[in-house]
Amino acid sequence: MKVLVTGGTGFIGSHTCVELLEKGHDVVIIDNLVNSSPKVVDRIRAITGRDVTFYKEDVRNRKALDEIFEKHDIGCAIHFAGLKAVGESVRMPLEYYDNNLNSTITLCETMRDHNCKNIIFSSSATVYDSANKVPLKETDLTGNCTNPYGWTKYMSEQIMRDTAFADEEWSVTLLRYFNPIGAHPSGLIGEDPRGIPNNLMPYISQVAVGRLDHLNVFGNDYDTPDGTGVRDYIHVVDLAAGHVAAIDYMEDHKGENVFNLGTGIGYSVLDMVHSFERVNNIKIPYEIAPRRAGDLATTYSSPQKSAEVLGWKAKYNLDDMCRDSWNWQSKNPMGYDTE
Ligand code: NAD
Numbered sequence: 001m002k003v004l005v006t007g008g009t010g011f012i013g014s015h016t017c018v019e020l021l022e023k024g025h026d027v028v029i030i031d032n033l034v035n036s037s038p039k040v041v042d043r044i045r046a047i048t049g050r051d052v053t054f055y056k057e058d059v060r061n062r063k064a065l066d067e068i069f070e071k072h073d074i075g076c077a078i079h080f081a082g083l084k085a086v087g088e089s090v091r092m093p094l095e096y097y098d099n100n101l102n103s104t105i106t107l108c109e110t111m112r113d114h115n116c117k118n119i120i121f122s123s124s125a126t127v128y129d130s131a132n133k134v135p136l137k138e139t140d141l142t143g144n145c146t147n148p149y150g151w152t153k154y155m156s157e158q159i160m161r162d163t164a165f166a167d168e169e170w171s172v173t174l175l176r177y178f179n180p181i182g183a184h185p186s187g188l189i190g191e192d193p194r195g196i197p198n199n200l201m202p203y204i205s206q207v208a209v210g211r212l213d214h215l216n217v218f219g220n221d222y223d224t225p226d227g228t229g230v231r232d233y234i235h236v237v238d239l240a241a242g243h244v245a246a247i248d249y250m251e252d253h254k255g256e257n258v259f260n261l262g263t264g265i266g267y268s269v270l271d272m273v274h275s276f277e278r279v280n281n282i283k284i285p286y287e288i289a290p291r292r293a294g295d296l297a298t299t300y301s302s303p304q305k306s307a308e309v310l311g312w313k314a315k316y317n318l319d320d321m322c323r324d325s326w327n328w329q330s331k332n333p334m335g336y337d338t339e
């Protein structure tokens, strides 16, 4: 199938392009490069030995999307494009609502008008209401988001849910990601955040490579085994494989379908630090810092529905995630700007 991948040069999108190409799909990427490098396209080609079509365009540009759909016989779209920094979304809500909601609406309108009604959307564990008990299931309550970024995911889900409800030809798959980390084992593609990383694993990797001095552990007085926050980390290659499984499922299932993509296992911040140190034989200096606003003590998924319905399960363990994160960071100390 020919798959349109919006945000395909980003962290998760690039790994998904590799999986798609390796499974025989054709890939057309659209990305405005607001948070990624054009070098990614050649790296995807190098890993897979296959070609990929790339358009440097904004997904909100209806004319550009029309041209792409006229030129290519797109069978389905995977919609990764979006802004994703929680703190930035609190400071710049209008930019987040504009980018993340208008890209979703423009893409869906264009798809409808070109009679391509299969979409897979990058949603997030952040849509779950904090009142739910872990493990989080797809049927649990959503909403009560704590920041504009979270609301854009919640609202995008609703927009696509309503679209599928109104027209039974649509197949809408909402994938709720937990905490993707790691990198392709080749070390050619990986996570390359701009500025100081917000998320744990890129921060640890940048401490390891000497770009940052030490890790701040945000709180050690949570109600968890060692007092630090517990999350469901998942290897980005497993996450990418989840999208290929979702395409297979979508081919004969219409309507709205929601799946968690996680491992179902929770690790604490200190588990992450100690595993990274042991696997890569590098010391990660850290200090205990105050809690970060908006953080929960513990979140992890129930991966049961994805296993039973999609036939998808994460294969990589925490050691693999730590090894591949470091393999990427050590080979690309400044990310894609290294060369
Ligand atoms: P990323 O920033 O690396 O990738 C997003 C890509 O979208 C970037 O390449 C960016 O340039 C592009 N983009 C943004 N707005 C665009 C627009 N209007 N038009 C065209 N391109 C645009 O982020 P990622 O980590 O790969 O995340 C991909 C998706 O998954 C995002 O929607 C994100 O919100 C979601 N998600 C990520 C995580 C995570 O922990 N990384 C967790 C849950 C959900």
Ligand code: UD1
Residues within 6 Å of the ligand: 084, 086, 087, 124, 125, 126, 150, 179, 198, 199, 200, 201, 203, 215, 216, 217, 218, 219, 228, 229, 230, 231, 269, 292, 293, 294, 295
């Ligand atoms: C965060 C976002 C979430 C988003 C996800 C992926 C918040 C409140 N949540 O999730 O909405 O979907 O990223 O982008 O921002 N930690 C440290 N030191 C650090 C960084 C993190 O101790 O320098 C801790 C955190 O307190 C947390 C754990 O590490 O306990 C994981 O943090 P992070 O990687 O930011 O992911 P989430 O908080 O789960």
